[in-house]
């Protein structure tokens with residue numbers, strides 16, 4: 001049974017392009033994996049603390065020497081790291097906020113980049129696994145777009161996931177939501193605009209797993 005970890009961070013719900021497109025990805029993925037399991041980590045529901053002095057102490061102190069405060073500070077991080085390790089595939093739905101990931105998603109990253117858990121002095125400790133990012137933006141960041149260089153989400157995510165060992169990262173740029181935000185187009189049109197690309201992304205991950213299975 002394959003497990004898809006679905007990480008969502010938009011403060012919007014029904015009107016969130018990243019969430020609605022992620023739901024379409026999941027529907028397709030479940031069609032291809034009828035016995036698959038989807039674990040959702042919704043960062044609007046899990047209130048993540050920023051890392052603290054107790055967290056830093058706990059992260060770099062052997063378990064036996066940790067104070068009760070350090071142990072407490074690491075609990076959520078331990079849970080998130082375990083969730084990440086157990087996922088066969090990862091789906092990330094995120095808005096761009098001020099050219100980067102939303103603060104709640106950065107807080108998530110800070111919780112899971114853990115010495116001797118997800119990286120060590122030799123490099124990333126996580127097995128590589130297919131990861132798809134659906135990035136919703138108001139404007140466009142495709143090759144040649146005027147603000148292409150200001151997209152700090154794609155490079156950041158590829159670097160930080162790669163730092164933990166996850167290098168198979170595909171990013172689907174769902175841009176142009178400005179037209180919807182200004183009332184010049186409908187949300188439904190934008191969902192439709194990216195639907196085929198999302199379904200294709202979900203299918204290609206399934207094909208890849210099937211191919212892997214037939215090789216191994």
Ligand SMILES: Cc1cc2nc3c(=O)[nH]c(=O)nc-3n(C[C@H](O)[C@H](O)[C@H](O)COP(=O)(O)O)c2cc1C
Pocket residue numbers: 010011012015016017018019094095096097098099100136137138139140177178181
């Ligand atoms: C605080 C904030 C900052 C934003 N910053 C950017 C930005 O830097 N570039 C951009 O293209 N869109 C920006 N947007 C627009 C969102 O990325 C866009 O509305 C997107 O559709 C949000 O994702 P969602 O529909 O999944 O909620 C910003 C929106 C908010 C609320």
